Amino acid sequence: MVAFAAAAIRRNDARARRHAGFLAFVVHRVSGLALALFLPVHFFVLSRALSDPAGLDGFLNWTRLPGVKLSETLLVLALAAHLAGGVRLLFVEFVGWRAEWQKTAIAAVAGASIAYALLFALAT
Amino acid sequence: MSTSADPTFPVLIWRGAADGAFKRYDVPRRASQTVLDVVTHVQRQIDPSLAYRYACRVGMCGSCAMTVNGKARWTCRTHVDAVATDGTLEIAPLSHLPLVRDLVVDMAPFFDKWAAAHGQFKPTATRYDDFAKVPPGTRARRAIDATIECIGCAVCYASCDVVGWKPDYLGPAALNRAFTLAKDVRDGDGIGRLRAVAGDGGCEACHTHQSCTNRCPKHLSPTASIAGLKRLVAQAAVTGRL
Amino acid sequence: MEASVARDIGVDDALRGARYAAWRFVLQRASAAVLAFCVLVHLATIIYAMRHGLTAQAIVARMHASLVWPAFYALFVVACAIHAPLGLRAIADEWLAFRCRAADVVLAAFALVLLGGGLYAVISLAA
Numbered sequence: 001m002v003a004f005a006a007a008a009i010r011r012n013d014a015r016a017r018r019h020a021g022f023l024a025f026v027v028h029r030v031s032g033l034a035l036a037l038f039l040p041v042h043f044f045v046l047s048r049a050l051s052d053p054a055g056l057d058g059f060l061n062w063t064r065l066p067g068v069k070l071s072e073t074l075l076v077l078a079l080a081a082h083l084a085g086g087v088r089l090l091f092v093e094f095v096g097w098r099a100e101w102q103k104t105a106i107a108a109v110a111g112a113s114i115a116y117a118l119l120f121a122l123a124t
Numbered sequence: 125m126s127t128s129a130d131p132t133f134p135v136l137i138w139r140g141a142a143d144g145a146f147k148r149y150d151v152p153r154r155a156s157q158t159v160l161d162v163v164t165h166v167q168r169q170i171d172p173s174l175a176y177r178y179a180c181r182v183g184m185c186g187s188c189a190m191t192v193n194g195k196a197r198w199t200c201r202t203h204v205d206a207v208a209t210d211g212t213l214e215i216a217p218l219s220h221l222p223l224v225r226d227l228v229v230d231m232a233p234f235f236d237k238w239a240a241a242h243g244q245f246k247p248t249a250t251r252y253d254d255f256a257k258v259p260p261g262t263r264a265r266r267a268i269d270a271t272i273e274c275i276g277c278a279v280c281y282a283s284c285d286v287v288g289w290k291p292d293y294l295g296p297a298a299l300n301r302a303f304t305l306a307k308d309v310r311d312g313d314g315i316g317r318l319r320a321v322a323g324d325g326g327c328e329a330c331h332t333h334q335s336c337t338n339r340c341p342k343h344l345s346p347t348a349s350i351a352g353l354k355r356l357v358a359q360a361a362v363t364g365r366l
Numbered sequence: 367m368e369a370s371v372a373r374d375i376g377v378d379d380a381l382r383g384a385r386y387a388a389w390r391f392v393l394q395r396a397s398a399a400v401l402a403f404c405v406l407v408h409l410a411t412i413i414y415a416m417r418h419g420l421t422a423q424a425i426v427a428r429m430h431a432s433l434v435w436p437a438f439y440a441l442f443v444v445a446c447a448i449h450a451p452l453g454l455r456a457i458a459d460e461w462l463a464f465r466c467r468a469a470d471v472v473l474a475a476f477a478l479v480l481l482g483g484g485l486y487a488v489i490s491l492a493a
Contacts (some may be wrong), residue, residue, distance in 0.1 A: 001391055002352065007142065007224075007230065008141055008142035008144075008219065008222070008223040009219070009222055009223065009224055010191070010216060010217055010218070010219045010220070010221075010223060011220070012191075012194065012237075012282075012283070012285065012289050013194055014217050014236075015194025015195060016194050016196070016219075016283060016335065017195060017285070017335070018125060019334070019338050020334075021332065021333050021334030021335065021337075022285070022333045022335060025331050025332065026337045028331075032450075032453045032457075033453075033454070033457060035450070036450040036451075036453060036454050039388065039450060039480055039484075040480065040483055041448060041480040043443075043480070043483035043484045043486070043487045044483060044487075046484065046490070047371055047490045047492070051485050053219075055306055057421060057422045062205050063306035075440070076409075076412070077306070079405060079408075079409065079411065083401075083402060083406070084407045085400065085407075086294075086398050086401075087264070087402055089332055089398075090349055090395065090398060090399060090402070092332055092347070093332075093351045093354050093355065093395065094355060094395070096349055096351075097345065097348035098346065099337065099345055099348070101332065113481035116409060119413060120412065120413065120416075122308060123416045123417060216448055245412065286460065287460065288458060288462035289459075290460050319380070319381060319384045320384075322384040322385070322387055322388040323383045323384040324387050324465075325382065325388050326384070326387060328387055328388070328390065329456075330389040331456070353390065357388050357391065357396070358391060358392050360388070361385065361388035361389055361391075361392055362392060366384065366385055366388055
């Protein structure tokens with residue numbers, strides 16, 4: 001095999017990525033990353049606040065601040081999106097593939113996630 | 125035949141290798157023109173040093189695959205009207221493969237991965253056995269109705285982001301072929317092939333972007349094939365056969 | 367002789383690698399299925415708690431009332447401790463090119479942090 005000195009390897013740019021499947025992947029990965037980083041914080045806060053119920057009530061008051069409420073809503077959106085997207089992936093990988101359903105499934109996932117996040121945001 | 129009165133349009137074509145750049149050519153715009161027509165015009169009428177590949181020019185061989193306006197395509201099957209929506213064309217070599225020169229890439233890594241995924245049929249019968257009888261309606265045979273049509277053009281490989289991010293990833297075409305053979309009841313490589321596609325660069329690295337399925341000129345779905353491989357590998361692992 | 371021994375070692379490494387990767391996939395998807403259930407319940411309880419204005423005492427009382435909730439959350443924690451590090455592993459591999467043995471060690475440590483922190487939180491609630 002001939003070796004080429006410092007052969008260049010071209011990479012794709014955003015033009016190759018403008019389709020639903022890639023967007024669904026990015027949402028799934030970013031939401032997963034956010035949740036993974038949030039989890040240790042979540043566990044820490046829970047273990048502190050819940051072993052001291054008065055502390056939790058104080059904490060729950062703090063969560064009513066708009067900035068905190070927004071972050072919570074985004075986290076809840078991330079959780080709902082990651083769940084719904086994950087269920088779609090489990091379906092594709094273990095139940096089966098239906099090419100004609102994929103875009104519809106992705107849209108349904110997006111819709112369900114946003115609906116839940118709105119439900120959360122408006123529930124107080 | 126072109127005349128000096130034909131309107132021209134600007135076409136950017138990658139020239140050179142690692143230290144190359146896009147070069148602009150003004151090419152006559154004609155009805156029903158394909159991107160391959162454009163490249164051929166440049167090489168024959170403007171700059172004979174342009175290197176590119178094609179063979180059948182009728183959408184059967186896959187040799188003319190290039191990156192056109194950012195997406196991997198068969199240039200013989202891509203009408204300029206369909207892609208030059210703002211009146212320009214950008215033609216580059218396929219992504220994710222070492223560049224030889226201009227629009228020519230080295231396909232060896234693509235086929236090396238095909239081999240690494242055990243993309244070869246392993247026969248079990250001899251010349252003294254009767255012909256294999258594979259009823260076309262069986263589930264295993266129907267599962268590969270489409271997948272057998274792959275001609276190894278590397279458009280999917282060039283479109284897959286995981287291939288770009290993870291050099292060891294076998295890629296959609298090699299895995300599609302592995303799935304095709306895994307479902308071929310005559311093949312004898314069974315577990316060997318599953319082991320080949322189960323590793324770090326194997327089917328588990330697919331994240332179902334569907335870029336491959338999106339771009340395949342033959343409308344195959346390597347995503348579906350890879351999902352099938354995931355099921356087979358998972359079953360083998362859980363039952364201790366892997 | 368030595369060449370064939372070297373080849374066998376290579377083959378064994380590849381086989382070990384293949385099995386390890388296959389099991390990572392199985393665990394990732396199995397924990398995903400468990401989490402699908404747990405997260406649905408969690409999303410429902412979040413809305414329920416907000417709608418009913420549950421106080422801290424009320425939540426803790428429900429955790430003490432039976433073993434069901436502590437068991438549920440313990441299962442939730444274990445599934446997270448498997449699922450999250452494996453997900454991060456893919457990100458580290460593909461986007462940071464961080465894919466050596468050290469990466470696996472770091473992620474195993476993160477798994478232990480999640481497991482320890484999460485189970486500690488569950489025990490704090492239930493005890």
